[in-house]
Amino acid sequence: MSVSYKDLGIVNTREMFKKAMEGQYAIPAYNFNNLEQLQAIVLGCVESESPFILQVSSGARKYANQTLLRYLAQGARELIQSMDSNVNFALHLDHGDTFELCKSCVDSGFSSVMIDGSHHPMDKNIELTAQVVEFAHEHDVSVEGELGVLAGIEDDVVAAKSVYTQPEDVENFVKSTGVDSLAISIGTSHGAYKFKPAQCTRDDKGVLVPPPLRFDILEEIEQRIPGFPIVLHGASSVIPKYVEMINSHGGKLDDAVGIPEEQLRKAARSAVCKVNIDSDGRLAVTAAVRRVLTEKPGEFDPRKYLGPARDELKSLIIHKNKEVLGSAGRATEIFGEARAAEVTA
Ligand code: G3H
Ligand code: 13P
């Protein structure tokens, strides 16, 4: 049986992005897989009064179970209401790779989907994205497309210019597909190892300093599609505090490096309306779990290590919303259909 996100009381991303563009901030999109991550995201965003996007990859959907996930999102909505908060959120499919997966998410209550055709040739990317847009828009679900390929650690980001989004492609892609937002590649990548040490310099303490993002490409894209919402994937900072906590409690993350916060602040003030964060959340959780289990080797109650992990993640989320993305305090700007109906009732 299919369910509409409108019955779950959540919103699509359209109004969020409009407000984020006007207010020069970005909506955080936090990936989650389990209960503690969901609680931390919801409580962190309620406390900082930030609109947010709950983001689910296809791997997370398999891990958490698609039916359970729908009820988790519904539960998140009810939890927010029970706290007398007016924070709105979208439920978003991250990196959907087929029409069938996007359709299944629309049918099970997602309010937004990404169709990532960036690995296909342009014609195929346009065709697939347009097919998803046509179906999703019939249900008032927003769609994110992608142009340009995010490099992994295997790729040489500096030399392989073709991985960056080509600004001359964006107008045609946006017009031909009808997408609501566009993910671009300007030098970020997924995971905790965004750059090879050889691509970085070192500061006077020997800490790796990554090459700057390609803001010149972002600016050219903004000029070609003014006011169009841009999405930044691979935008974790790989926060050194968590890498150190992990390494000093039995972990081994050598030369992990991410996107410095000041560059994300700059991006959030631009047409970048959505910033994707998964790895920093994973690092916060892992650091807290490792610390508890190292300091209390006899502990075997999962609540005693997942609880502190949840607290650490909640603090991280409040920090990101307040100090990096500028989304804190913006909750009242997103009215949403559910609240509009409540107010007129
Ligand atoms: O973009 C990738 C996200 O970090 C999701 O990762 O596929 O391991 O859930 P995942
Ligand atoms: P990070 O790995 O930098 O957190 O990026 C997450 C992401 O882009 C999810 O789509």
Ligand code: ZN
């Ligand atoms: Zn991504």
